Amino acid sequence: MDFTRRETLVIGGATAVAVTLPMPAMASAVDEKINEFTGGADVAEGGVELDAPEIAENGNTVPIEVSAEGASAIMVLAAGNPTPGVATFNFGPLAGAQRAKTRIRLAGTQDVVAVAKMADGSFAKTQKTVKVTIGGCGG
Secondary structure, three states: OOOOHHHHHHHHHHHHHHHHOHHHHHHHHHHHHHHHHHOOOOEEEOOOEEEOOOEEOOOOOEEEEEEOOOEEEEEEEEOOOOOOEEEEEEOOOOOOOOEEEEEEOOOOOEEEEEEEEEOOOOEEEEEEEEEEOOOOOOO
């Protein structure tokens, strides 16, 4: 099958648009989740520790650990997953430590974001990029 130059440009342009559309949509989904969690309040960088591997060989089971001294809740998001919300950990006044350790599923290489609600009502955030060699969400 022979394509004219115009048809090739149209197909290439449509492909470029289709490939770039999901990323801003996922970024806005993460921002929406953060705004929902914080109620639109300002979020400071730092104050939350996120321990995740730099390279995960299998996206089906990626170990992470989050902690924030004095936090009442910590939300974990995976920016590149179809559903970015991974988990929210709530800590009561009798909690021995504001720390949680779990395994998460990642669709591919992406940022893992942790947002903590502190006891004084402020919010803190950190993120880390995890490179995934085998995707966990159908990839």
